[in-house]
Amino acid sequence: xxxxxxxxxxxxxxxxxxxxxxxxxxxxxxxxxxxxxxxxxxxxxxxxxxxxxxxxxxxxxxxxxxxxxxxxxxxxxxxxxxxxxxxxxxxxxxxxxxxxxxxxxxxxxxxxxxxxxxxxxxxxxxxxxxxxxxxxxxxxx
Numbered sequence: 087x088x089x090x091x092x093x094x095x096x097x098x099x100x101x102x103x104x105x106x107x108x109x110x111x112x113x114x115x116x117x118x119x120x121x122x123x124x125x126x127x128x129x130x131x132x133x134x135x136x137x138x139x140x141x142x143x144x145x146x147x148x149x150x151x152x153x154x155x156x157x158x159x160x161x162x163x164x165x166x167x168x169x170x171x172x173x174x175x176x177x178x179x180x181x182x183x184x185x186x187x188x189x190x191x192x193x194x195x196x197x198x199x200x201x202x203x204x205x206x207x208x209x210x211x212x213x214x215x216x217x218x219x220x221x222x223x224x225x226x227x
Contacts, residue, residue: 087192087195087196087199089149091162091192091196092147092149092199093146093149093151093160094160094161094162094165095162095165095168095196095199095200095203096146096147096149096199096203097144097146097151097155097160097161097162098160098161098162098165099165099200099203100146100155101155101156101160101161103203103207104155107144107154107155107156108156109129109130109133109135109154109156110156112126112129112130113126116129130154133154133156134152134153134154134157135153135154135156135157136153136154136157137153137157138152138153138157138159139152139153140152168196168197168200169200171193171197172197172200172201172204175197175201176201181193181197
């Protein structure tokens with residue numbers, strides 16, 4: 087897998103799973119305000135949405151992104167296809183004919199990355215849930 091593929095897959099994943107990069111939700115969050123247009127525009131400027139800047143906006147795994155990860159240039163065009171393949175691969179269904187050893191190495195690398203991203207998200211969500219449960223226990227008397 088190329089560094090470009092890695093960077094695009096990772097940024098697409100984060101755009102879908104991390105609230106920090108879900109800039110389309112700004113419209114949902116602020117749309118009812120009288121100053122919605124101004125607030126949304128301000129938030130997008132702060133995040134670096136929509137245009138490539140001279141200054142690094144996000145750094146992930148040593149890769150610098152010069153815009154918010156919501157930018158269309160940071161979305162992998164085949165991500166949805168890889169997600170479907172990943173779900174099937176997790177169930178033992180190969181993307182191409184033959185066994186695991188007969189699959190293209192790049193596809194296996196991509197599917198392994200997606201599997202890792204899913205696993206990391208599950209761990210993060212479990213930690214958040216535990217933290218909320220601890221907070222609820224300490225808050226009650």
